Amino acid sequence: MAADTVPVTGWGRTAPTAARLIRPRTYGEAALAVRDCGARGGIARGLGRAYGDAAQNAGGAVLDMTGLDRVHAIDADGGTVLCDAGVSLHRLMQVLLPLGWFVPVTPGTRYVTVGGAIGADIHGKNHHVSGSFSRHVLSLELLTADGDVRTVVPGTPLFEATAGGMGLTGVILTATVRLQPVQTSLMSVDTERANDLDDLMARLADTDHRYRYSVAWIDLLARGRATGRAVLTRGDHAPLDALPPGTRARRDPLSFRTSRLPAAPSFLPEGLLSRTTVGLFNELWYRRAPRARTGQLQRIPAFFHPLDGVPHWNRVYGPGGFVQYQFVVGHGREDALRRIVRRISERRCPSFLAVLKRFGEADPGWLSFPVPGWTLALDIPAALPGLAGFLDELDEEVAGAGGRVYLAKDSRLRPELLAAMYPRLADFRALRAELDPRAVFTSDLSRRLHL
Amino acid sequence: MKDAFGLPQSLLVLGGTSEIALATARRLIARRTRTVWLAGRPSPGLDEAAGQLRGLGADVRTVAFDALDPAAHEDALGKVFAEGDIDMVLLAFGTLGDQAHDERDPNAAVRVAQTNYTGAVSAGLVCAGALQTQGHGSLVVLSSVAGERARRANFIYGSSKAGLDAFAQGLGDALHGTGVHVMVVRPGFVRTRMTAGLPEAPLATTPEAVAAAVELGLRRRAETVWVPGALRMVMSALRHLPRGVFRRLPV
Numbered sequence: 001m002a003a004d005t006v007p008v009t010g011w012g013r014t015a016p017t018a019a020r021l022i023r024p025r026t027y028g029e030a031a032l033a034v035r036d037c038g039a040r041g042g043i044a045r046g047l048g049r050a051y052g053d054a055a056q057n058a059g060g061a062v063l064d065m066t067g068l069d070r071v072h073a074i075d076a077d078g079g080t081v082l083c084d085a086g087v088s089l090h091r092l093m094q095v096l097l098p099l100g101w102f103v104p105v106t107p108g109t110r111y112v113t114v115g116g117a118i119g120a121d122i123h124g125k126n127h128h129v130s131g132s133f134s135r136h137v138l139s140l141e142l143l144t145a146d147g148d149v150r151t152v153v154p155g156t157p158l159f160e161a162t163a164g165g166m167g168l169t170g171v172i173l174t175a176t177v178r179l180q181p182v183q184t185s186l187m188s189v190d191t192e193r194a195n196d197l198d199d200l201m202a203r204l205a206d207t208d209h210r211y212r213y214s215v216a217w218i219d220l221l222a223r224g225r226a227t228g229r230a231v232l233t234r235g236d237h238a239p240l241d242a243l244p245p246g247t248r249a250r251r252d253p254l255s256f257r258t259s260r261l262p263a264a265p266s267f268l269p270e271g272l273l274s275r276t277t278v279g280l281f282n283e284l285w286y287r288r289a290p291r292a293r294t295g296q297l298q299r300i301p302a303f304f305h306p307l308d309g310v311p312h313w314n315r316v317y318g319p320g321g322f323v324q325y326q327f328v329v330g331h332g333r334e335d336a337l338r339r340i341v342r343r344i345s346e347r348r349c350p351s352f353l354a355v356l357k358r359f360g361e362a363d364p365g366w367l368s369f370p371v372p373g374w375t376l377a378l379d380i381p382a383a384l385p386g387l388a389g390f391l392d393e394l395d396e397e398v399a400g401a402g403g404r405v406y407l408a409k410d411s412r413l414r415p416e417l418l419a420a421m422y423p424r425l426a427d428f429r430a431l432r433a434e435l436d437p438r439a440v441f442t443s444d445l446s447r448r449l450h451l
Numbered sequence: 452m453k454d455a456f457g458l459p460q461s462l463l464v465l466g467g468t469s470e471i472a473l474a475t476a477r478r479l480i481a482r483r484t485r486t487v488w489l490a491g492r493p494s495p496g497l498d499e500a501a502g503q504l505r506g507l508g509a510d511v512r513t514v515a516f517d518a519l520d521p522a523a524h525e526d527a528l529g530k531v532f533a534e535g536d537i538d539m540v541l542l543a544f545g546t547l548g549d550q551a552h553d554e555r556d557p558n559a560a561v562r563v564a565q566t567n568y569t570g571a572v573s574a575g576l577v578c579a580g581a582l583q584t585q586g587h588g589s590l591v592v593l594s595s596v597a598g599e600r601a602r603r604a605n606f607i608y609g610s611s612k613a614g615l616d617a618f619a620q621g622l623g624d625a626l627h628g629t630g631v632h633v634m635v636v637r638p639g640f641v642r643t644r645m646t647a648g649l650p651e652a653p654l655a656t657t658p659e660a661v662a663a664a665v666e667l668g669l670r671r672r673a674e675t676v677w678v679p680g681a682l683r684m685v686m687s688a689l690r691h692l693p694r695g696v697f698r699r700l701p702v
Binding site for chain 1: 629
């Protein structure tokens with residue numbers, strides 16, 4: 001079990017702090033690491049895709065869980081998998097797709113672990129149909145601060161604190177997850193353009209229920225009448241008969257092939273993503289999308305994980321890194337969403353990865369992010385002048401509308417706003433105080449926001 | 452913890468009555484800072500400064516600290532770190548001395564050097580150790596352009612700042628990769644009590660401008676910050692002037 005003091009950051013590459021990085025290879029080693037993590041505690045880390053400081057622990061231990069990466073059992077008839085927390089969704093797809101199964105929920109990257117997916121209670125393009133990841137978890141094993149390994153099942157307080165609990169209730173060791181049956185590894189995708197924000201919201205509200213997966217890329221640099229123009233891509237797993245006969249895809253419908261370009265180099269300078277370059281990109285992206293196209297067959301990576309094709313794409317933002325801002329406001333608060341989109345557009349934030357989605361029902365996790373309503377996610381270079389104050393203003397707008405920001409992406413929220421955004425925060429704190437009185441499980445996020 | 456923009460939630464000021472430090476504290480309290488420690492010699496001025504910052508909504512405490520008593524630094528500052536993480540230490544104490552007088556009074560000159568240099572070496576090392584243990588934090592050191600090249604008019608002060616500056620640079624390199632960030636701030640002539648009555652140098656600036664530059668430097672995780680920024684070029688030129696020419700400059 002190697003331990004090394006190294007600087008650690010999230011995917012946004014801001015606020016590095018140093019921690020002892022420990023990579024347990026067995027449950028026993030994980031238990032030892034938790035027992036010996038010292039006064040500054042420890043936190044589990046998966047593949048480091050949380051944007052902010054959720055998987056950092058300054059001066060303490062960070063448990064790199066990717067060493068626990070075994071898939072233990074697959075029920076190919078019932079559609080469940082039992083695997084270690086360090087198994088990535090990429091690996092699960094490789095293993096499961098040939099058997100006709102798919103992960104129940106995938107975010108915009110396959111390179112997250114099952115443990116991280118539960119800890120952040122991630123959502124995907126199918127949230128309006130399927131809910132968050134933890135809704136599909138049948139049980140999990142949790143290593144708690146006292147050294148015990150507990151079997152945790154849905155419906156219990158410990159499960160609801162752990163789902164979305166950012167790793168602060170313990171270290172997830174294994175999970176049993178219910179799967180989604182598929183006939184092919186291709187997606188049947190409908191694409192359409194929306195002229196402005198109202199058009200976009202109308203289209204999403206009217207026809208989202210027809211699709212299992214739905215998301216809209218939104219051009220936040222468009223101004224005036226085009227404010228909020230967007231490209232909607234919605235679809236479902238293609239049925240076998242949608243594949244043209246005689247093609248390779250038809251002969252081998254469940255093959256899962258991925259390809260990756262060379263990694264982004266580490267020396268990219270600041271300022272590549274400026275208003276000009278992002279504005280140009282957005283214009284092209286909008287123009288090249290068809291006005292309306294139905295039934296296009298796409299591969300899973302192209303539909304769900306386009307950025308995974310470029311390893312280390314986060315380096316494009318340069319050494320200063322970037323901030324991801326994702327919030328949700330409930331149905332009926334479309335006014336707040338419109339105001340925020342207008343402010344971002346007027347502010348000319350160079351954001352080329354902005355997406356808007358309608359969430360379905362809220363999830364049971366106490367700190368789970370989704371609530372029924374509208375969620376907008378955008379990336380912004382951290383070096384943009386005045387960004388800190390601007391995002392604080394957006395927070396006020398979001399909190400005022402009864403909304404919240406997503407902890408897995410946060411790196412800068414004012415702690416005072418947290419309780420208003422997450423009404424079950426007091427329950428979460430109380431459970432932690434009882435389960436882990438010495439705060440063994442601690443992260444930079446939990447220190448910053450007093451979780 | 453510092454956030455993505457390098458903004459600290461807790462601040463320890465060494466030299467708690469420094470106008471630059473207080474301008475910086477005011478600016479940071481308006482952002483994220485909620486806990487402030489003001490370290491300095493107990494005085495009505497220190498309490499008044501604490502009161503002012505409390506008025507801005509921060510939880511402010513004072514701690515007795517004397518740059519000239521390095522033996523006590525470990526205890527005094529250790530107490531502060533024992534109360535909780537410090538996200539940013541602002542090393543702001545210093546004295547200008549009186550060049551003409553101090554040239555005739557070596558003991559007074561040594562006090563300038565002890566305050567600005569050896570006091571900072573001791574306090575800087577104590578804080579660096581504590582920051583390294585917590586695995587994060589910024590140590591912001593107020594140096595001066597006067598340390599960049601010694602001038603006839605204030606070489607006692609200038610030499611002490613030169614020592615401090617070199618110390619802080621080396622410390623920053625030593626702490627690279629430990630999660631601790633050291634930032635050297637080199638202001639030019641700043642209009643404060645310390646410089647009141649002195650003839651103003653070109654590119655003179657204000658404590659508020661230094662505070663703004665510190666905030667920007669934190670966001671960029673800068674290692675060196677000049678205030679105003681133009682001084683970087685000016686001093687780069689002055690540094691290379693031949694001695695004979697430099698001596699004759701009216702600065």
